[in-house]
Amino acid sequence: MDVTVFVVVVVLTALIFDFTNGFHDTANAMATSIATGALRPKLAVALAGLLNLAGAFLSVAVAKTISGGLVDETLINPVVIFAGLVGAILWNLTTWYFGLPSSSSHALFGGLIGATWVAGGADAIHFNTVLNKVILPALLSPLVAALIAISVTFLALRVSSRAEPGLARRGFKRGQTVSSSLLALAHGTNDAQKTMGVITLTLITSGLLAPGSAPPFWVVLCAGLAIALGTYMGGWRIIRTLGKRVSEIQPVQGFAAETTSAAVILTSTHLGLPLSTTQVCTGSIFGAGAGGRLAAVRWGMAGRIVLAWSFTLPAAAVVGAAASWLAATGPVGVIVVALTGVAVAAGIYVASRRSVVNAFNVNDVPPPTRADIAA
Amino acid sequence: MHIDWATLVAVAVVAAAAALTVVLLIAFALVGLSLRPDRHVDRPPGSGAGNGSATTLGKVISGLCLLTAGLIVSYGLYLIVT
Numbered sequence: 001m002d003v004t005v006f007v008v009v010v011v012l013t014a015l016i017f018d019f020t021n022g023f024h025d026t027a028n029a030m031a032t033s034i035a036t037g038a039l040r041p042k043l044a045v046a047l048a049g050l051l052n053l054a055g056a057f058l059s060v061a062v063a064k065t066i067s068g069g070l071v072d073e074t075l076i077n078p079v080v081i082f083a084g085l086v087g088a089i090l091w092n093l094t095t096w097y098f099g100l101p102s103s104s105s106h107a108l109f110g111g112l113i114g115a116t117w118v119a120g121g122a123d124a125i126h127f128n129t130v131l132n133k134v135i136l137p138a139l140l141s142p143l144v145a146a147l148i149a150i151s152v153t154f155l156a157l158r159v160s161s162r163a164e165p166g167l168a169r170r171g172f173k174r175g176q177t178v179s180s181s182l183l184a185l186a187h188g189t190n191d192a193q194k195t196m197g198v199i200t201l202t203l204i205t206s207g208l209l210a211p212g213s214a215p216p217f218w219v220v221l222c223a224g225l226a227i228a229l230g231t232y233m234g235g236w237r238i239i240r241t242l243g244k245r246v247s248e249i250q251p252v253q254g255f256a257a258e259t260t261s262a263a264v265i266l267t268s269t270h271l272g273l274p275l276s277t278t279q280v281c282t283g284s285i286f287g288a289g290a291g292g293r294l295a296a297v298r299w300g301m302a303g304r305i306v307l308a309w310s311f312t313l314p315a316a317a318v319v320g321a322a323a324s325w326l327a328a329t330g331p332v333g334v335i336v337v338a339l340t341g342v343a344v345a346a347g348i349y350v351a352s353r354r355s356v357v358n359a360f361n362v363n364d365v366p367p368p369t370r371a372d373i374a375a
Numbered sequence: 376m377h378i379d380w381a382t383l384v385a386v387a388v389v390a391a392a393a394a395l396t397v398v399l400l401i402a403f404a405l406v407g408l409s410l411r412p413d414r415h416v417d418r419p420p421g422s423g424a425g426n427g428s429a430t431t432l433g434k435v436i437s438g439l440c441l442l443t444a445g446l447i448v449s450y451g452l453y454l455i456v457t
Contacts, residue, residue, distance in 0.1 A: 132379050140383060148391045152398045159402040163409040171405040182448065256398050263390040263397075266451050271382050 003078075003206055006334070010078045010202045013085045015226040018195035020092040021104040022052065022230020025191060027238040028101070028261070028281035029184040032254030032288075034362060035243030038176035041234070041359035048184040049232035055188020056196075056224030070109065070133070071116045072124045078202050079327045079334065080112075080119040085198065086341045087111030087320030091312060093348045099237035099245075099357075100308040103276035107316040108194055109134050114317030115324035133273065138309075141275045142283030145264050149284040153256040153291025160252055172251035179258035186265040187277050188227065195223040236357040241305075242282065244365040247289025247297045257281070257288035279309065393447060400444040407436035 029051075030044040039047070088104070088111035095102040109130070116124045160168045196215040199222075203209035209216070215223075243249065249257070261277070261284040268275040282305060289297040323341075326333045410433030429437070 144387045156398045156402045163405040260394040263394040267386045267390045
């Protein structure tokens with residue numbers, strides 16, 4: 001297969017991943033605002049989409065970090081990156097189907113690591129960088145976000161109890177409009193860069209870009225548009241989970257959760273540390289729920305989410321490794337991987353149509369199951 | 376093995392300070408707006424009092440809190456853009 005043609009295929013696959021990243025992560029910014037009624041569902045996803053697009057242009061610090069350090073760029077090729085992206089996309093779709101807010105970043109990292117391992121051996125992976133920039137922040141960021149959100153919510157509830165209830169409710173709802181917008185902007189600055197990093201890595205490994213180059217403008221534009229479109233589509237299943245199945249979120253809690261998430265993500269983006277926005281936001285929402293009343297949180301749901309998180313990196317790595325092994329056999333292998341990926345994705349979509357969740361029923365939640373509330 | 380603890384700690388500390396400050400400033404702003412000429416702030420909420428507009432002091436407190444919160448958010452955005 002011609003190298004340039006294959007680079008186009010990889011770039012398109014990266015943009016599809018970016019699209020799934022967008023609709024998978026709409027919930028991060030907008031779930032609590034939709035749940036409290038601060039924003040109407042359709043308006044919320046439109047606003048989030050626009051701000052994700054704007055955020056994509058604000059910084060490329062994380063994009064440089066990903067393409068420069070995670071794997072050895074001299075030992076991998078676009079086929080490996082393609083295989084890694086397939087693993088990440090399939091894991092994103094699987095967790096979306098189950099309404100679980102797993103990390104798109106970790107799916108991407110896992111897919112790339114698995115594919116690179118098969119193609120270049122263990123030496124092609126910079127384990128120190130993976131530990132320092134991916135695994136450690138993944139373990140710490142949701143905990144840190146949850147602890148901050150608990151403290152912030154606890155104090156905000158105490159202070160605002162002296163305000164008139166109606167005024168406080170309206171005020172925090174307006175605050176949520178700002179905080180969720182800020183969070184959507186932060187998401188754009190952080191997550192769109194991951195796809196920029198992958199595309200840049202593809203261009204570098206195929207010799208179309210010099211090593212160490214920053215993402216070209218067209219890469220920034222395409223990544224921004226793809227994540228914005230995905231965000232606008234709205235991952236309603238995950239919005240329902242984070243907005244209604246974690247805890248009954250009040251406006252003050254939603255505002256505290258969103259502000260905490262925005263603060264963590266903007267700070268980490270500024271310092272060039274790629275954090276999972278999903279883990280930060282999920283940690284903040286659980287923290288905000290616990291800051292109101294510990295027993296109000298559905299800890300069974302927390303357990304299921306943490307289980308999904310722990311499987312994200314290895315599951316995407318296994319799929320990425322298998323795809324890499326198959327794709328390395330030649331053009332036929334690449335086509336088989338692509339067709340298999342499309343077939344699985346179509347199957348997940350068809351299955352999801354049996355129980356449609358959309359803007360009109362996203363806040364209609366059936367009573368919690370025993371598994372939801374079990375501690 | 377090099378673990379960048381300094382960056383991780385910096386993210387946690389700065390984010391905690393920013394989030395706590397912004398949320399509490401908004402909460403104090405709402406308390407300020409709740410100050411009514413006929414209602415002492417310690418009176419339980421929903422007691423029926425407080426139908427008038429906020430006092431001048433309440434409006435000033437609220438304005439200062441909102442201004443400060445806005446400046447913090449703006450500074451955060453400035454850091455990202457630059």
